[in-house]
Amino acid sequence: MTSTGTDLSIEEYFDRLHALVRALPAERAALSQGRVLAEPLVARLPLPPQDNSAMDGFLIPRHFSPDSLTVPFTLPVVGDVPAGSPAQTPPPGTALRIMTGGPVPAGFDGLVIPVEDTDIPPGPGPMPETVTVHRLPGRNHIRRRGSHVEAGHQLAVAATLVDASLIAAALSAGVSTAVVHRIPRVTVIATGEELLNGQLPDSNGPMLDALMSATGPVDITRTVCGDSPVELRRRFDTAAADSDLIVTTGGVSAGAFDVVRAVVEDAVERGSYWFGHVNQRPGAPQGYALWDGVPVVCLPGNPVAAFVSAHLYLTPLMRSLRGLPRPTGVLDRPHLTAVAGADFPHPHRPLIQPCSIALDGSITAFPPPGPRMRSHHVAALPGTQGFALLTSPVTTGEQLTVYPY
Amino acid sequence: MTSTGTDLSIEEYFDRLHALVRALPAERAALSQGRVLAEPLVARLPLPPQDNSAMDGFLIPRHFSPDSLTVPFTLPVVGDVPAGSPAQTPPPGTALRIMTGGPVPAGFDGLVIPVEDTDIPPGPGPMPETVTVHRLPGRNHIRRRGSHVEAGHQLAVAATLVDASLIAAALSAGVSTAVVHRIPRVTVIATGEELLNGQLPDSNGPMLDALMSATGPVDITRTVCGDSPVELRRRFDTAAADSDLIVTTGGVSAGAFDVVRAVVEDAVERGSYWFGHVNQRPGAPQGYALWDGVPVVCLPGNPVAAFVSAHLYLTPLMRSLRGLPRPTGVLDRPHLTAVAGADFPHPHRPLIQPCSIALDGSITAFPPPGPRMRSHHVAALPGTQGFALLTSPVTTGEQLTVYPY
Incomplete structure (x- = not known):
């Protein structure tokens, strides 16, 4: 890490940020959607847990099998076996009425009609x-006991996201808790005197809250700070005491009152921070630091710049904190090859272009209607579902790679 | 609606279910992710709200413009204009130091260096x-006041999902609440005596909870009921009193103790329910009803059948309840054309096949490894990201349509 002002590439900046974080410590917790396994998940019970009927019908001994009988034939029905009842064995020459899921004696040599x-x-x-x-x-x-899954079978590897299907599989196999990574605690500090005095509402804080929450469960503390270095320093100290990540917006550019940059450069040991330009539009001014060992991601204050930077850099950091597999680089994320439904703006620098993406069998991407998106054009963002990273012109009908949010 | 046992197609069944629901009533609420607009969202303030600087630099009167001056030239700096301060006008022949976002007097004829x-x-x-x-x-x-968005500009139409970008746009335009559809209240009743006596854990309830929660905010009550018709009837009554939707699992098949079907057929007016087979695998036995006017979706009890049925029918219902645009049919959802990375199982009936989907520029879909997925093969579901609806064989290298979850 250096504190020079030389432009970094998007790839270099991503790698530097990612070097600041590692997966959070593990804890045992109830299985819930969005948590991430820190250890493999192993079946405690076999699936099915006992021999049972796959159909509603009648359980008869194997004696009455295709080999020994011809249809039609008639048997007395000597009992009922609903699911949830004890298993029963039909005596030779009889049948039991049985329900789907109804228990069959272990290894019973028979069949369900x-x-x-x-x-x-x-x-x-x-x-x-x-x-x-x-x-x-x-x-x-x-269905024979253990014929789908044996006890001890690995249901999922570490770093797997817990979702509805894994919850169902685990509960079925007698597993209701798992060793998962802790939920990230993040403090968002939106900076700027204009946010305090009502000249501008804080839109970045709620926006980042929503973006980070969309990556899974997260414990977010939001605060707004003016341009007082003393106050911002206090906020950093408070945040570092109980956060895994600190995110700031604004105050990282070339201005005389860029409080984030000023406070970090004043307080943090040289070598543990960087402020400068990344070769991208929008959102060239960026910065990061370690404050008392806690990673600080300093996003630009313009809302479109903050939004695209959050998608490029922040949500992948969140996923790595949460314990998902670390990406190998900024472009190691789901992507689609789309056809441009309209001309895209010409990129003078690498351009992060939000776009709408129609998934109707073919994949078509459109830049938002209206003039070229500038870094304060926040009202052009709604309706976009991903971004393209453009380094050369793309005109209608040409292919481009898009990254869904 | 009829109560005959004739097979319905997936399309017919979807349409019938969808006819039971409409978007929930509207209320004014704080903008939060996952809510859905019931009315268009309109900017209260213009964007930008006032003339301001797009750069960190120096504000000078137009007099010192390319037309009238040659560089270099030197001016006295007579003041600072941080963002959040009052606007100031630089006297002729002077400059003001100004920050990005710093206010510029309305209509001021000058420029920022x-x-x-x-x-x-x-x-x-x-x-x-x-x-x-x-x-x-x-x-x-x-940046001139209102040059991006005028006050009164429509930021989003009704039926738009509130996401991070809309929150940012709305807050920036002075809008912090919206008329949105109410959050759905859903009761999930998992049925089966085997769930009550510990013979089997309830995995369907938590699975459906997770699936429905993934569609947005939802208020879910979960309960487990045995095979007592009296008790199930009580649960329906309780649920109908304060739910927008009731979802059951199990008890809809052809068995002698299929309590859901029995209770509904006993209590509900003929014409307001249907139980029978849908031409699909897995999950052929399905049913629905109106209980005191509240839609009841009766899913099969086998976990894979419940899972695919939830994706086919239930999550679209949730989206319509929440106020998103009504789909025109079961296949009116995002879909991708994928290449089969392996042979898919042969469909004897329309087969809903969960599959993993690799999005790496090309799109490749794989059925889960192992034997053909049967309706109790819940441990084969984790790792799938969507489903295919197969009516003819698909072998490695062939194209197929996949529907991401």
Whole structure:
């Protein structure tokens, strides 16, 4: 890390920021959506947990199998086996009415005749005295204990995002907690006297809150600070005491009152911060630091610059903090090859261009309507679903790579 | 609506379910991510709210413009204009030091010289006595009040999802609340005696909770009910009193103890419910009803069947309840044309096949490894990111349409 003002490339800046963070410590917690596994998740129970019926129908011993019988035949029905009841064994020459999921004795050599293949109407009704079987199934319709997953089977590797399907799989396999990475604690400090005196509302703080929250559970503290270096220093100290990441907006440019840069340069050991220009538009002025060991990401204050910088740099940092696999670089993220639905603005420098993306089988990307997006054109952002990173002109009908938000 | 047992197509079933719901009533609420506008959102303030500087630099009257001056020239600096301060007018023959966002008097005929084009070093420092200008800018670097958005401009139409960019745009334009659709209240009733007596854990309830929560803010009540019709009827009554939607799992098939179907058929007026088979695998047994006017979606109990049915039918219903644009049909959702990375299972009936989707410029879809996914193969779901709807065989290298979750 250096504190020179030389332009960095987007790739270099991303790598430098990413070097500041590592996955947060692990803890055991209830499985919940958006957490990230810190250890592999292993089945405690086999799936299915016991032999059971795959169909609504009648359980009969193997004796009455395709090898030994011809349809139709009639058997007395000697009992009911709803799901949730104890397993029962039908005596030879009898049948049990059984429900989907109803237990079958472990290893029982028999088969389930689907109700549709008998003379009994499907659905609720009293237990019939006899059942006449019209057709024998091609398989036994018994799901064997552990036939899907054995106890001890690895359901998911470390660094897996916990989602609805993993929750279902884990609970089914008797696992309701997991060792997951701690939820990130982030302090957002929006700076600028104009935010304090009502000249401008703070839009960056709520915007970053929403962007970071969209990456998963996060504990965000938001604050607005004017241009007082003493006050900002106090905010940094408070934030560093209980945050995993500090994000500032504004105050990083070339101005005489750029308080973030001034405070960091005054307080932080040389070599532990950088402010300067990244070769990108919008959002060239950027900076970062370690404050008492806590990473500080200093975003520009213009809302479009803050927005695209958050997508380029901040949300990947959040994902790495949360324990997801570390990207190999700024472009190591989901991307699509789209067709330009309109001419894109000419990039004089690498241009981060928000765009709408239509996913209708083909993939078409459009820059927002209206004039070229400038860094204060915040009202042009709604309706965009991703960004392109343009280094050469793209005209209607040409292909380009887009990165969904 | 009929209560016959005839197979419905996926399309027909989707349309019937969708006919049960409409967007929830509107209320005024703070702008927050995931809410949906019930009315257009209109700028209260112009953007920018006042003339201001686009650069850190020096504000000078137009008199010193490219037409009338040649560089270099030197002017006394008579004041500082940080962002958040009152606007000041530089007297003729003088300059004001001004920050990005610093106010400029309304309509002031002047220009901002970027600090980089002067003899003053960028960044913090005491106000200089004079500034020498080395280069005149090609434009005035003044952002005019309302030049981006006029007061009264429509920022977003009704049925727009509130996201980070809309929050930023709205707050910037002086709007902090909006008329949005109410947050859906959903009761999930997982049925089955086996869930009550510990024979099986309830995995469907938490899974559906996670799936529905991923569509946006939702107020979910979860409950587990055994096979007692009296008790289930009580749960329906309780749920209908304060829910916008009721979702059940299990008890809809052809079994003798299929309590959901039995209770609905007993209690609900003929014509206001349907149970039967949808021409799909997995998840053929489906059902729906109106219970005291509240839509009830009855999903199958097998976890893979419940999972794919939730994606096909339930999450679109949630989006419509929340006020997003109503889909024209079950396939009116984002979709991608992918290349099969492996052979997909042969569909004997329309097959809803969860698959992983690699987005690396090209789009490749893979069915989960291992044997053909059966309706209890819940551990094969993690790692899938969408589904294909297969009606004919798809082998490696062929194209198919995938629907991201």
